[in-house]
Amino acid sequence: MRQATIYSIAEALGVSASTVSRAFSRPDLVKASVREEVLAKARELGYAPNRAARGLATGRTGLYGLMVPDITNPFFPPFVRAVQLAAGDRDTDILLIDSERSAAAEEDLVQRIRPQVDGLIVASPRLPSGRLKEMLAGVPSVVVNRAVRGLPHVVCDNSAALAQAADHLYELGHRRFALMRGPAAAWAATRRAEAVRGWAKGRPDVALVELGPFEAQFVDGRAAAGEIVESEATAVLAFDDLMAAGVIAGLNDRGESVPRDRSIVGCDDVLLARTMTPSLTTVTAPLTELGRQAVELLRAVLSGRTPRNVTLAGALALRGTVGPPH
Amino acid sequence: MRQATIYSIAEALGVSASTVSRAFSRPDLVKASVREEVLAKARELGYAPNRAARGLATGRTGLYGLMVPDITNPFFPPFVRAVQLAAGDRDTDILLIDSERSAAAEEDLVQRIRPQVDGLIVASPRLPSGRLKEMLAGVPSVVVNRAVRGLPHVVCDNSAALAQAADHLYELGHRRFALMRGPAAAWAATRRAEAVRGWAKGRPDVALVELGPFEAQFVDGRAAAGEIVESEATAVLAFDDLMAAGVIAGLNDRGESVPRDRSIVGCDDVLLARTMTPSLTTVTAPLTELGRQAVELLRAVLSGRTPRNVTLAGALALRGTVGPPH
DNA sequence: CTGAAAGCGCTAACAC
DNA sequence: GTGTTAGCGCTTTCAG
Secondary structure, three states, X not given: OOOOOHHHHHHHHOOOHHHHHHHHHOHHHOOHXXXXXXXXXXXXXXXXXXXXXXXXXXXXXXXXXXXXXXXXXXXXXXXXXXXXXXXXXXOOEEEEEEOOOOHHHHHHHHHHHHHHOOEEEXXXXXXXXXXXXXXXXXXXXXXXXXXXXXXXXXXEEOXXXXXXXXXXXXXXOOOEEEEEOOOOOOHHHHHHHHHHHHHHHOOOOOEEEEEOOOOOOHHHHHHOHHHHHHHOOOEEEEOOHHHHHHHHHHHHHOOOOOOOOOEEEOOEOOHHHHHOOOOOEEEEOOHHHHHHHHHHHHXXXXXXXXXXXXXXXXXXXXXXXXXXXX | OOOOOHHHHHHHHOOOHHHHHHHHHOHHHOOHHHHHHHHHHHHHHOOOOOHHHHHHHHOOOOEEEEEEOOOOOOOHHHHHHHHHHHHHHOOOEEEEEEOOOOXXXXXXXXXXXHHHOOEEEEOOOOOOHHHXXXXXXXXXXXXXXXOOOOOOEEEEEOHHHHHHHXXXXXXXXXXXXXXXXXXXXXXXXXXXXXXXXXXXXXXXXXXXEEEOOOOOOHHHHHHOHHHHHHHXXXXXXXXXXXXXXXXXXXXXXXXXXXXXXXXXXXXXXXHHHHHOOOOOEEEEOOHHHHHHHHHHHHHHHHOOOOOOXXXXXXXXXXXXXXXXXX
């Protein structure tokens, strides 16, 4: 005996399939008593509507595609969770696509899942924005953590918090800063670098050494420790927490200790920033809110409302990896 | 102008829709020259098959449901990625469900997505196995990291590696051990506890203090540091890496340093175990292989082959958080 | 090798 | 309020 359908319910109850259908999708159109019966029988038979069929008939699938470059990057899980939570409120499920950090794959992927989803939430830090726009042309979609003109987006602006972090270090007495840049093609990396540069520009007594660009992985940070030491910077602003953790490990390899010998600031406030000892001073990204807003924005796009881009601000989280210069 | 369908292609080419359909699903049944034309036109029009429609016709949706209790737990992202990679090889996408650690939600969720997926891969550490079995009755599914009789499963057996870890500590001179147990309802927690108990039983000169059960979160580990100190154990076997990281933080709060004052071993080898300084001695779970095997097993279930349960062994990763007793 | 036609489960006019 | 009908995009007999 197979999955129940509206027909099996209709038959069992001696009503028409439409009535059963309506009992679910437009309950107000069905007499209360009948509706009750239908719902009861549905439960009894373990019926759940077939979204695929519904999708065919209505043109909406009840699925959002969520594309991330690397679910393994601790930045994304909280975001994914927030998206799925927000979508779930409206009875929508999430098709997760990990694009494996390959730009080429992304374009195929979008093409492939296009017909199965109502819309797309896309985190694609590296794809050139021209290609991103082509790829998403005609697809209801929202871009995350990257401002692309002409594409609805939700981004996190860390500039102010980053400047605050730098101020804090400055007040502690630091004058020589290293900026560890993230991937050259990444929008957020550019933004963050600009924020730090902008901050330094106003202060003639500050020296800013730029390092990188780096692939923003732990190993890259670790490998870069040598450059940090050579730079003689006493304070380091890393592109993200992963890099920051790497730098700390690398410095430790060389016998240094953080924050005793050098101060480190990360960015994003991912889980590992909070679980390391000492915990990492960093800029928190409101990932949960980011996810919610992304869903909200996609909903706006889908319903034809004019989407309003969203900018959320990061906040400085003072923790254990900064101190006065050695 | 909307999504291309087999009809738009058929019309453009003056062939029938069946031919177009076959060009994709049974290419061998179509004359090569025609097939080429169809494929070319499809590319030109940006055609991608509508899985929902195909699913309606064939009964298979090309979607696996993947249910995890908490995507935010660093154990899962690498697993999710492996699953999606393995599934993608066979042109199958992943419907991700984060059950939010609520058992009640899980049962509804399964019911709800049942019609949209070909099968389910389920990580549900806490649901009583009776209910798990009911929930999954009649649903092609694979259970992860939990052995349930009568349900196909892939698990990771850390017993040997845990014993090895204990041996290693023993050889370093430790005689008083603390075992921090994981959630009472979690299968893996029971298994791991048994492994450690079994190891200790053979050694009369070893004292084993059991702590917990704990919710396996960072904060729980941190809060438990007091108990650790009271226990006077010099070596700690934590349920998982998150707890281990918490313990280290908690000990640090009390002025202790790891591994100088106490040795800590985690379990799972999640990202944060590798990125902390010093890096965490732990038992690595072959998450990637686990994901692949889960997909493989589900495929077996779906094709009616008799599924062979899979057990993968963890391996001890000696790193920076163990040393001789103080 | 190709076309016609029926049907997957559901919804949405349109009657009654 | 409820039933009838057509059709969403695709696959799959069955003919030819």
